[in-house]
Amino acid sequence: MGRTSTAKEKLLDVAFKLIWDQSYGSVSVDDICQQAEVKKGSFYHFFESKAELAIAAYEEHWRVKQPEMDRIFSSQTPPLERLATWAQFIYEVQKLKAAEHGHVCGCPYGSIGSEVATHDDKIRLKCEEMLGRTLRYLECAISEAKRDGVVDCPCPKAAANQVSSFVMGAMVQAKIQNDVEVLKNLGPTILSIIGEKKSAVAVTT
Amino acid sequence: MGRTSTAKEKLLDVAFKLIWDQSYGSVSVDDICQQAEVKKGSFYHFFESKAELAIAAYEEHWRVKQPEMDRIFSSQTPPLERLATWAQFIYEVQKLKAAEHGHVCGCPYGSIGSEVATHDDKIRLKCEEMLGRTLRYLECAISEAKRDGVVDCPCPKAAANQVSSFVMGAMVQAKIQNDVEVLKNLGPTILSIIGEKKSAVAVTT
DNA sequence: ATAGTAGTTGACTAGTCGGTCAAGTTGATT
DNA sequence: AATCAACTTGACCGACTAGTCAACTACTAT
Structure with missing residues (x-):
């Protein structure tokens, strides 16, 4: 039902990278949206705040990283x-x-x-x-x-x-x-x- | 010549403490001024930017701390x-x-x-x-x-x-x-x- | 085919940010 | 007592902040 989207995944990915490269405070929601090519309205469709996005982004990053840690x-x-x-x-x-x-x-x-x-x-x-x-x-x-x-x-x-x-x-x-x-x-x-x-x-x- | 002031010292002291307790990004110039009871105009009379204040505040903190380190x-x-x-x-x-x-x-x-x-x-x-x-x-x-x-x-x-x-x-x-x-x-x-x-x-x- | 929902959009707040400035006040020096 | 530099003040700026919203669109399930 409804249309599908990759916006959420892009936001998670971009957010983690930008925050890592810079810092939480110096990366704005606008920065993240621009880099992810997602409009701010869509951002707040998926996440209720910048902090919630950050938490989700870090969780997602762990999900991707875990297999490598398991291997090591x-x-x-x-x-x-x-x-x-x-x-x-x-x-x-x-x-x-x-x-x-x-x-x-x-x-x-x-x-x-x-x-x-x-x-x-x-x-x-x-x-x-x-x-x-x-x-x-x-x-x-x-x-x-x-x-x-x-x-x-x-x-x-x-x-x-x-x-x-x-x-x-x-x-x-x-x-x-x-x-x-x-x-x-x-x-x-x-x-x-x-x-x-x-x-x-x-x-x- | 001119009047004297303790504003600079108060700003250095308050800035170091606030940045330590919180973080550089989340402490605003207004916060620092308010806590130091110094108007923002005076702030920019003594320091040319927030970053310069931070640097000066850290240097001042070391100056105070050094004797203790020398003792230890x-x-x-x-x-x-x-x-x-x-x-x-x-x-x-x-x-x-x-x-x-x-x-x-x-x-x-x-x-x-x-x-x-x-x-x-x-x-x-x-x-x-x-x-x-x-x-x-x-x-x-x-x-x-x-x-x-x-x-x-x-x-x-x-x-x-x-x-x-x-x-x-x-x-x-x-x-x-x-x-x-x-x-x-x-x-x-x-x-x-x-x-x-x-x-x-x-x-x- | 169409209903209904998931996602998109851009214009919009209201507040905060770092920083500026001209005019005013104070006090140490002469 | 007069001078002048050092300091104070508060109003102000434009840019940016996180977050909102109603109207719109496209797709999926039926």
Whole structure:
């Protein structure tokens, strides 16, 4: 019944990209509509506010991204290798994004979360949820590494939090310094945070 | 010559606080003027733009904060103790701020930097500078720890970057989860990042 | 064929934004 | 006491903000 439309999908896609490339506050509904080639009236046919669009856009982005995360954190891969692949993946994505836009874009969740956490609780909660999903991958990998005895770590959940903090902070730093190379070698530090056994691993810039 | 005024100082102080509590984009010049009890005309007598005010406000904040940093990172204190005190200091400041405003405010430099880095290069550079100043304290402490042989770390500068990333990321995470307790025990993780020798230190939530 | 609904359109609010300015006031210097 | 620079004031600007709405159109299910 009624006509069909791709406007909603275009809006979700454009909104996520623009907010990631710039920021939530500096991207206007008009900007999003223009880039998506959708009139503002249509925007408000699909979404009841800018905040609701942002939340939907981030949820949609996760839906698309999840299979890749499942692949990276596959049980078929040794747990420490998962973490290394994830670190490398982050670097590659940021490098691509930076080349495309002329500046480092940072973590999409961390950026919007840090920006609006103090004055938009709904968006803050969505970010918290996304963060939680990532933490689950990390915790799972770390506790398996512990079970395998390749890691010396009293609490995998706490370790997952620390790893997540470190990686998110590195992305903030890369964004502020506008230098993607900050993210080049996150792997070894991640390992030293979770207390890998083995021999010493070189920690370089 | 001419009359004197405290308007400039009030504007710097109020601006820093409001931007820290909220965000750069969501705080208007009118907000700042109202809170500082200064008319907008006077604002533009002292500052040529909102961005210039922000930069000046951050510089002024550092000027006030530096003596405390000098004290924390005093050469009179053993290097690893400096780091522990710094970590504790961050927790205390954030706890106070959170109690005052009802939400975790996060790192003032990281928040504004992450928000505007992609569309205001002047502010981005100021944040980069502030970050650099902090890194100098860290690098100095870490290289002294290395010299004292209490730490096993190939490159103090890289280690300082990693520590800074971890702490900044923890502040982002605390802000997004609106939970200051995330910052309660940064010390042990900092030590494991820089490769402290000693026996194992409990890493808890 | 047509009814009915999903989607489109553009003109429209009402408020806010950063920023300007000319005229007025104050107070330290002479 | 007079001067003049430093500071204050409030009205004002045009651009932009998120959001509204009634009229219109196209498509799908019958």
